[in-house]
Amino acid sequence: MTDLFPDDLPPETPRDNPTSDSPLADKLRPGTLGEVVGQDHLTGPEGAIGRMVAAGKLSSMILWGPPGTGKTTTARLLADAVGMRFEAISAVFSGVADLKKAFAAAEAASKAGQRTLLFVDEIHRFNRAQQDGFLPFVERGTVTLVGATTENPSFALNAALLSRAQVLILQRLDQTALSTLLDRAEQLEGRLPLTAEARDALVASADGDGRFLLNQAETLYAAKIASQLGPQALGKFLQRRVAVYDKDRDGHYNLISALHKSLRGSDPQAALYYMARMLTAGEEPLYVLRRLVRFASEDIGLADPQALTQCLAAKQAYEFLGSPEGEVAIVQACLYLATAPKSNAAYIAQKASFKSARETGSLSPPQNILNAPTKLMKDIGYGKDYAYDHNSEGGFSGDNYWPDGMVPQEYYAPVERGFERKVRERMDWWDKKRKELRG
Template sequence: MADLFDTAAREPSAEAPRPLADRMRPQSLAEVIGQDHVLGPEGPLGAMLAAGNLGSIVFWGPPGVGKTTIARLLAQETDLAFVQISAIFTGVPELRKVFEAAKLRRTQGRGTLLFVDEIHRFNKAQQDGFLPHMEDGTIVLVGATTENPSFELNSALLSRAQVITLNRLDLPALERILQRVEQEEGALPLDGPAREALTEMADGDGRALLNLAEQVIGWGASKPIDRETLTTRLTRRATKYDKSGDEHYNLISALHKSVRGSDPDAALYWFARMLQGGEDPRFLARRITRMAVEDIGLADPHAEALCLQGWQTYERLGSPEGELALAQAVIYLALAPKSNAAYTAYKAAMGAAKQTGSEPPPKHILNAPTKLMKEEGYGAGYAYDHDAEDGFSGQNYFPDGMKRGVYYVPVERGAERELKKRVEYFAKLRARRTEDG
């Protein structure tokens, strides 16, 4: 009886109709396109195969880049039984059957490569269930995930598997896939711009490209189709963006760093990408305001106010008109002078406060509303700054016995140029008062 969990026993017959994406599936690792950094002689998989020692792996990458195909070919290359399951449809009873079948197979002298699609969807207990079977060699686990493994997978499982990142397919790789299609199916009826548009629509997903190409072939066009006709007939593929997943954090990081890098065009691009992906503009308004505080700071005090005004404008106008106010804030921040001096000073002061614990203020700056407090020396020796020369007493305001901290170091940019002069001015006065005292 065929093994119910061995996908090799359930391949469709040669006569069954097969989608183009299935027909074009690579038959060897050498045919895989776009993942040379992994499969090449110096890549992790290339090195494993050369050493004849295939260990457990977690493939991390976007959809349509070859995770399933590479896993299948690894089993073929190492003569392991290929078993494929999906975390979405597999529960504990099914997993037990998979492991029992793998144990039986092992007693017969054959190992098992267990490919688990969407492995991040298994809960902690289910993930832990793989560990003993990985350790005793019953299975070689190959997991696939589109989510960041460091956030979604147990550390115990990650310690027993190598995470290998598969890249989004670039335009040259997608073009090579089209050329392979044309070797089997004949030239696609597309002019140059339409061909470029087709690869752009795939958005780095090889499987999506093959599905789009199959639609084009099915039209049976007798003359080349232009870009306008193609984009009218084909529905553009939705941008890959998960508001609660890894892509969410990748894009907000790209936006923040583009602003910090004073590139308004790149900042607007990532801002637009997030909006098109369905991001809540209020989240963007909050993060933009944070950028003003963290990366512009006192180099341009107006930046924070402009962000808050943009946020308020969005709340009043809503989408899509209000998003323009946020876009203006993004441009302003990108072009504003940058300083993280206040942010750095805040973190340094927080560190010092944590380190010094409960040190009290010096008594001369404490109020003394009662006779007892006055007798205890509260307020004694306090110098009222308005009565001092230059309106500056130069007294110590740190706890007694604590070395004076220097946290705020303004930069020579924007409005902080003037603040730097004032910091230096007061430092000189303080040193003079100390010498005189």
């Protein structure tokens, strides 16, 4: 029998060459890192990937980004750029047996002098034990691991694995990058049957997902439409609401920015307009609700504590009713936020307190406010002389709660608006009493 793989060297993961029947996204798959669109901050000469390729040596990495931004393509081209063997597995379809097989193949390749780039798609879907299984092979250099994930690696991946890999963030494709993909599609397949306005609307509807955009374009080519479609006809054909975006200024992030700033500026009419623009364009209502919830805490806070409650109630109402009835609840939340008193005091307090915590995180609280569940802890002074506020006059002891050696800080400064005016009065009273009690 002929030995197809001498020296027990396993084959690379086969690369499918696109045929005339291949999906458009496969036909347009980049052949070099320079052809990858929208990720110049990584693949350019000054980017992390660009520098690694120039040095001819890759470190293990996690590619984190939304769907359709080129994670798989980037990994494959990385292997080509530095002459590594490429092997790919998916956490969705693979188990322990597949991992063992991949590692065995990489070890055999290593003995033959061939380095392996192991690409793991949806790596966050592996459980903690499976993720730990990568560690010895990464540490020994058996494989250079490139994982792809749409989930936040801080929450989805083991700390031990993260410490051995560099996290690189791929950005959602902007309008320029998406337009470039359509230009390439038209060079290959011919002009799309769209007016300029409809073409811009198609780009906007992709929401940064290049694969989705090319799939939509492929649907249009397959239909062999004779006449040009406008935005309305395009939306009807694709069974998807498509926004009539003005090509030179309106886009997903421009509109959400305008909505946020209109709310902050207490202009309910403008806020409603921008929110309507997004929802009628096909924006996901839950995305708008997430931004409203964020606004309630960031720009209103305790100036009106009901703002956050209104937004969460709107989310619950929308999930219960669905569209279009549930969209009225979103409108109600939007109007409440726009007309509520504004304060970013809670937002400023968060930033300042987090900075303090990072700088002084090892300081111990005063012993008198530490819990003492054991005799030993009591013997060494934990909880000794603790002043129980409910037993103090006015329910306030004025005790010190700051770590020894740390000057008391002021992170939260309520404004003289809305409910925070009352909060300010309470804090001023406590400060006055504290000074009196401490002499």
